[in-house]
Amino acid sequence: MRSERALPRWWFGLVGITAVALILGVLHALWFAPTERTMGTVQRIFYYHVSSAWTAFVAFFINFLACAAYLKARHPKWDAVAVSAAEVGVVFGTVNLITGPIWAKPVWGIWWTWDARLTSTLVMWLLYVSYLLLRQFAAEQPSQRVWAAAFGIFAFVDVPIVYLSIRLWRTQHPGPVIAGGEQSGIDPRMFLALHVCFLAFLLLFVVLFYWRYRLERQRAELAELRARLHRLHLERSA
């Protein structure tokens, strides 16, 4: 029996398409793309690493737009969009931050370096974890959605400033030599593998995002019903 609150049919269709895309992504990343000459097999993590970073950026951008929309319209759906995008974005950001060092260790010889891109990605991830913590800490406050939306805007504005300041900082202290980033010319099969992976991750993002969004809306509905029930109860006993 399908209740009207169940997930829509298109969502299940999308789960199927995403599964196919993810399998294609694995095949491209591990099989079809040629092995990189200097870095070898470990370079193949690049397809997941870069795709997860791009997806996280998309998610945080959606969070920013939803925060602004919530402050303007005050409709709870925008708040639900914002929290869902931030949560799924943090997951993709985590994938990005874990795959990065796995790639860096064999290629650069170190797990981590405080270069502009790494540092700003880490700080961005920290900012959105803070955003989620704020929501958790302030969950029972009547204005928590407004606060979260304001902080979401503060966080998003910070990202380019962080990038700029870390770049200035790193040019002052030259870091370890960064050998073998992506060269300007990339093999077309690598290009294809990267974009297949990115598309698969984006689809996965939409699937998870929508699932989480529904959950948030249902939670809000449940809270509303509880409040109504409570009011009714008070009226009866009065």
Add this chain to the structure above:
Amino acid sequence: MSYWTTAMRIVAKDLLSEARTREMTNAVLFFALLVLVLFSFSFQPASDEERRLASGVLWIAFLFAGVGVLDRSFWRERVNECLDALRLTPASASALFVGKCVANALFLLLAEVILVPLFLVFFDLSFRGDVRAWLLVLVLGTWALVVNGTFFAAMTTNVRSRELLLPLLLLPVSVPALVAVVEATAAALLGEGAMRVWIQVLIAFDVIYTTLALLLFETVVEGT
């Protein structure tokens, strides 16, 4: 009453209530002093590289002091529902915000002015670079912490674990400002390296976040 008069009344009120109780200044100052003392047990700068580290220690002490100051800022308004009373007056929310920020900046600057000489003594340091430019860094850096901190403090006052939540929000947002102040302080201590570029970063940071905070403060205190 004009905007500035209102804001300055708020500053005067905060300064007066602090002067009478001294509940914050003593504790915050002592806490920051402890941080400096404990760090000076862990290392004594002998080389230029270690002197560079010392500038980070100084700003960590300021950061702790700042969180202490900011945390009390709206908390003290809870007694007798002072914050509600302030909101009921015809004063605009942004004037209230500016007043709170200026008062917090003054408290923190006061603590900093006392801590800097002690820092120089404990770590056996002196300014080899431009001290006047560094004073500008001190003011801009303090404002960077205070403007965001006051904004977040207003949000977190009624939250259960506000003492924990405030730094959790303030620290990641302040990363660019902290990089700038630590680098500029190292340049001032060592007498080498660029301070100008970091002053520019701080000015940009202060302008952007002051604007943003003024635009959003009313929304945040009105709530829902």
